[in-house]
Amino acid sequence: MTENYANAHTLAGPGRGIVVPNPFTLGTYRVFQRNKDVFLKLWKTELWPPVVEALLSLFAFGFGLGVYIAQVNGQPYIQFIGAGLIFSSVLFTASFECMFGTFIRMQQEKVFDAIIATPVSIEEVVSGEILFASTRATFNGTCVVVVLAVLQLIPSWWVLLVPPVALLTGFLLASLAVIVTSLVSSFTSFNYYITLGVIPMQLFSSVFFPASQLPEGVRWVAFLSPLYPAVELGRALYTGNIHAGLLLNLLWILGLTVVFYLLAVNLMRRRLIK
Amino acid sequence: MSNLDIKTGLTIDTINQTGRNVVVEAKDLRKNYKNFQAVKGISFQVYQKECFGLLGPNGAGKSTTIRMLNCVSPISGGSLTVLGHSVTGDIRQIKAQIGVVPQDDNLDVDLTVMQNLLVYARYFNIDKKEATRRADEVLELFQLTEKRNNKTDEISGGMKRRLVIARALINQPKLIILDEPTTGLDPAARQVVWQQLRLLRERGVTILLTTHYMDEATQLCDRLVIINEGRIMAEGNPRELVQRLVGYEVIEMRLAEKDKLNLLPLIENRPILLEEAGDTLYLFGQHNQAFQNLTLPEANYRLRREASLEDVFLRLTGRGLGGE
Numbered sequence: 001m002t003e004n005y006a007n008a009h010t011l012a013g014p015g016r017g018i019v020v021p022n023p024f025t026l027g028t029y030r031v032f033q034r035n036k037d038v039f040l041k042l043w044k045t046e047l048w049p050p051v052v053e054a055l056l057s058l059f060a061f062g063f064g065l066g067v068y069i070a071q072v073n074g075q076p077y078i079q080f081i082g083a084g085l086i087f088s089s090v091l092f093t094a095s096f097e098c099m100f101g102t103f104i105r106m107q108q109e110k111v112f113d114a115i116i117a118t119p120v121s122i123e124e125v126v127s128g129e130i131l132f133a134s135t136r137a138t139f140n141g142t143c144v145v146v147v148l149a150v151l152q153l154i155p156s157w158w159v160l161l162v163p164p165v166a167l168l169t170g171f172l173l174a175s176l177a178v179i180v181t182s183l184v185s186s187f188t189s190f191n192y193y194i195t196l197g198v199i200p201m202q203l204f205s206s207v208f209f210p211a212s213q214l215p216e217g218v219r220w221v222a223f224l225s226p227l228y229p230a231v232e233l234g235r236a237l238y239t240g241n242i243h244a245g246l247l248l249n250l251l252w253i254l255g256l257t258v259v260f261y262l263l264a265v266n267l268m269r270r271r272l273i274k
Numbered sequence: 275m276s277n278l279d280i281k282t283g284l285t286i287d288t289i290n291q292t293g294r295n296v297v298v299e300a301k302d303l304r305k306n307y308k309n310f311q312a313v314k315g316i317s318f319q320v321y322q323k324e325c326f327g328l329l330g331p332n333g334a335g336k337s338t339t340i341r342m343l344n345c346v347s348p349i350s351g352g353s354l355t356v357l358g359h360s361v362t363g364d365i366r367q368i369k370a371q372i373g374v375v376p377q378d379d380n381l382d383v384d385l386t387v388m389q390n391l392l393v394y395a396r397y398f399n400i401d402k403k404e405a406t407r408r409a410d411e412v413l414e415l416f417q418l419t420e421k422r423n424n425k426t427d428e429i430s431g432g433m434k435r436r437l438v439i440a441r442a443l444i445n446q447p448k449l450i451i452l453d454e455p456t457t458g459l460d461p462a463a464r465q466v467v468w469q470q471l472r473l474l475r476e477r478g479v480t481i482l483l484t485t486h487y488m489d490e491a492t493q494l495c496d497r498l499v500i501i502n503e504g505r506i507m508a509e510g511n512p513r514e515l516v517q518r519l520v521g522y523e524v525i526e527m528r529l530a531e532k533d534k535l536n537l538l539p540l541i542e543n544r545p546i547l548l549e550e551a552g553d554t555l556y557l558f559g560q561h562n563q564a565f566q567n568l569t570l571p572e573a574n575y576r577l578r579r580e581a582s583l584e585d586v587f588l589r590l591t592g593r594g595l596g597g598e
Binding site for chain 2: 026027030033034037038041042109110111113114115116117118119120121273274
């Protein structure tokens with residue numbers, strides 16, 4: 001029975017030290033499936049909000065604010081904000097799922113304890129959580145794309161590459177949220193990360209306006225934001241403005257993802273394995 | 275009888291001197307936390323098809339030991355072997371073959387009774403058809419079939435407990451490990467759980483449980499160890515332990531200070547042991563006629579009863595199990 005599990009985890013069991021887990025194992029998928037099953041039971045309350053949110057935001061920013069701002073960098077504002085909103089949605093979905101969702105499952109429902117009593121390891125639990133959050137984030141981000149498509153606001157076929165970028169970005173941001181969750185003792189501590197992490201990321205990562213508009217002294221804030229390279233890459237794909245420089249964005253996202261994922265898994269291990 | 279592990283070519287079960295298969299073996303097992311040692315070098319063996327108990331007050335190190343057995347907490351010293359595998363080795367092999375019943379019910383509250391079992395079975399890579407068959411079987415066994423489509427927050431505490439035990443059987447474990455299986459249940463629900471556990475033992479499942487209830491240990495355990503402050507104080511069959519360490523009968527009483535002195539000459543030449551815990555005196559009759567023709571001073575409270583495991587604990591530690 002257990003042979004089916006890839007033997008990728010050299011340190012699957014309790015033990016000290018740093019682990020470098022493989023995020024793509026059958027055990028990870030089992031945890032993903034568990035979260036998916038619960039999510040789909042609640043589909044009536046979970047599936048429509050991203051679509052409605054996308055419509056509301058596009059309406060408010062595009063047709064409201066957009067009247068005053070004709071173009072940004074030669075692009076109609078509604079298209080500019082549309083691309084931004086895709087990744088804003090990814091940011092919020094991934095972050096909240098791996099803050100509140102993960103915390104409830106870990107601390108209140110003791111789901112993690114139940115799972116690690118089976119052949120599934122703690123690394124796989126954490127990876128499954130992150131994978132599920134990033135999938136949800138991709139779904140919500142893609143809802144925005146679909147709404148944009150329906151409104152005939154998609155300028156390029158390159159947009160088909162936006163969901164994979166959203167998935168990677170979701171993985172990155174979910175890992176970051178798991179790091180936060182591994183450190184907090186209660187819900188209220190999430191306020192620090194929301195106010196000082198999530199909101200600034202949304203505001204200063206070129207979602208609503210280009211980061212280049214920021215005063216020079218604070219422009220570095222945007223470049224620190226892990227969301228910034230994703231928005232830049234995503235928007236370029238959305239508009240079809242493809243150039244070699246985008247590879248740098250991709251590499252930067254990939255690098256951050258690896259670092260945050262390793263930190264997330266190891267910090268969670270430290271918290272849960274005593 | 276020993277099963278041959280095809281992969282390694284080693285025999286899974288070691289056989290001890292008495293010729294019984296050893297399912298769990300702890301040798302000088304230790305667990306250190308930052309500021310204290312929770313388990314201070316304990317050794318014990320659990321044999322196949324028996325019900326083995328870890329008995330002790332809260333904070334004795336029972337749950338810590340269980341967490342090490344379940345391979346979710348690393349050991350700090352000594353050795354621990356479960357079903358022939360060291361807990362420092364390939365723990366997936368161990369986890370695949372044990373059933374774990376935690377102290378708190380950690381059921382999936384968003385799922386139904388049946389879905390809880392199916393999702394859990396999936397962690398063991400049991401295919402859906404087989405999982406459904408086994409789930410039906412354990413639900414039947416634990417009299418939960420009627421509730422299969424209920425959400426878990428719609429069933430009673432006793433039923434939740436039974437469901438957690440049923441869930442632990444879904445991978446057809448060779449060993450089932452229960453941490454305080456009846457804590458928090460009402461007397462009727464406890465009886466039902468005990469009945470189920472006896473049924474499992476009859477079916478040949480090896481059971482290891484912790485408890486701080488004397489009656490539970492007496493009802494269920496073939497053998498047990500008494501743990502206090504991370505150390506084993508005694509080991510044996512519950513009845514034999516009581517007779518060896520306490521005797522047959524016990525008189526417990528509360529006396530005024532001045533009467534205490536008068537008591538000593540009365541019991542001096544009899545096979546009676548005297549123990550004081552809190553405000554209560556305990557007289558342990560080591561012979562079945564120890565109390566014959568004994569006249570005791572007037573007491574506010576006096577009770578004569580059969581000796582129990584509680585008395586064993588009292589004699590070993592000088593305090594009761596219930597608390598400080």
